[in-house]
Amino acid sequence: MAESMNDVKHRIASTKQTRQITTAMEMVSTAKLNQIQKHSVSYEAYVSQVKAVVMHLAQSHLLDQLNSSSNANSKQSNSAKKVAYLVITSDRGMVGSYNSNVIRGTNRFIEKHTPNSNDYMVLAVGKNGAEFYKKRNVNVAYEYSGVSDIPTFSEIKTIVKTISSMFDNHVFDELYVCYSHFVNRMRSDFRAEKMLPMDSKAFENGQSGDVKPAKISAEYDVEPDASSVLNVIIPQYTESLVFGAILDAKTSEHASSSTAMSSASDNANDLISSLQLKYNRARQAAITTEITEIVGGQEALKH
Known part of the structure; x- marks a missing residue:
């Protein structure tokens, strides 16, 4: 089952919090x-x-x-x-x-x-x-x-x-x-x-x-x-x-x-980048779907 945008957004936030902890512990x-x-x-x-x-x-x-x-x-x-x-x-x-x-x-x-x-x-x-x-x-x-x-x-x-x-x-x-x-x-x-x-x-x-x-x-x-x-x-x-x-x-x-x-912080950075890309793609897909539905609705009204 594919993750929703909210799930991905939550994972990004929690990973950033983990990165803050590991960075502090490294220091x-x-x-x-x-x-x-x-x-x-x-x-x-x-x-x-x-x-x-x-x-x-x-x-x-x-x-x-x-x-x-x-x-x-x-x-x-x-x-x-x-x-x-x-x-x-x-x-x-x-x-x-x-x-x-x-x-x-x-x-x-x-x-x-x-x-x-x-x-x-x-x-x-x-x-x-x-x-x-x-x-x-x-x-x-x-x-x-x-x-x-x-x-x-x-x-x-x-x-x-x-x-x-x-x-x-x-x-x-x-x-x-x-x-x-x-x-x-x-x-x-x-x-x-x-x-x-x-x-x-x-x-x-x-x-x-x-x-x-x-x-x-x-x-x-x-x-x-x-x-x-x-x-x-x-x-x-x-x-x-x-x-x-x-x-x-x-x-x-x-x-x-x-x-x-330090390795944990680096891994967190990699995971955040991956999740951010996933979130952006899902958001772009949602916007594209919404535009397609609007255009389709306009075409239907013409007929």
């Missing part, structure tokens, strides 16, 4: 993206220094004491090795393929490293990831929602404290952070990085983000002792990794939202 997401990028630039300098210090500790063999202690505790627990995946997604929708890309990348990574569902658990930051895995009966051992659009270091400490406590209590033995890494406004890449326990070999091979491996010719002289130094440095390093990943993920989320809303 908001772009503003948030610009704001969080400023925070990211200043934070990168800090996290780079923390990574460099930990890399030096690894190459000077101070981390070997920490790893040997962790291995000893794991053996005493006599429990099977458990792997945890910290999955960072958004709390809301309308962010394009952001959430689906993170979940898809995480699932592929899990299938490759821990195909047995009894050997892993999920720690979810963001409602979308938590809901996805709970619906599929995956063990979601921890979930956190409500991360600010521009995350602060203080709110991330709550997440880190809980994760560190779970690790210390042998709830899991390994932790990977899975998130979307911001490349530019049009592109984001999935990342899965090992966070706990610290892998000295990874540091020695330079597998620590953008920090290049340094050559250490001698070991550190530590005061008061290695344990005291590690107790200060390791929590800072863990906090910096989690905060950096969430900050990076939020940047990617705002970029994806801005792009999605």
Whole structure:
């Protein structure tokens, strides 16, 4: 059944209203993206220094004491090795393929490293990831929602404290952070990085983000002792990794939202043009029909 002119006119009006909403949301997401990028630039300098210090500790063999202690505790627990995946997604929708890309990348990574569902658990930051895995009966051992659009270091400490406590209590033995890494406004890449326990070999091979491996010719002289130094440095390093990943993920989320809303506005423009053309054709046809009827009536009166 063909649409009436009033139906088409109504669709044009409603599509214009939708375009106003998507355009406004695009502007908001772009503003948030610009704001969080400023925070990211200043934070990168800090996290780079923390990574460099930990890399030096690894190459000077101070981390070997920490790893040997962790291995000893794991053996005493006599429990099977458990792997945890910290999955960072958004709390809301309308962010394009952001959430689906993170979940898809995480699932592929899990299938490759821990195909047995009894050997892993999920720690979810963001409602979308938590809901996805709970619906599929995956063990979601921890979930956190409500991360600010521009995350602060203080709110991330709550997440880190809980994760560190779970690790210390042998709830899991390994932790990977899975998130979307911001490349530019049009592109984001999935990342899965090992966070706990610290892998000295990874540091020695330079597998620590953008920090290049340094050559250490001698070991550190530590005061008061290695344990005291590690107790200060390791929590800072863990906090910096989690905060950096969430900050990076939020940047990617705002970029994806801005792009999605821009595409929605473009689609609305295309639909409005199509409906306007349809309306004009229907109006022209109606006018032509009316003129034809008038002329036909005049001809009938002549006879």
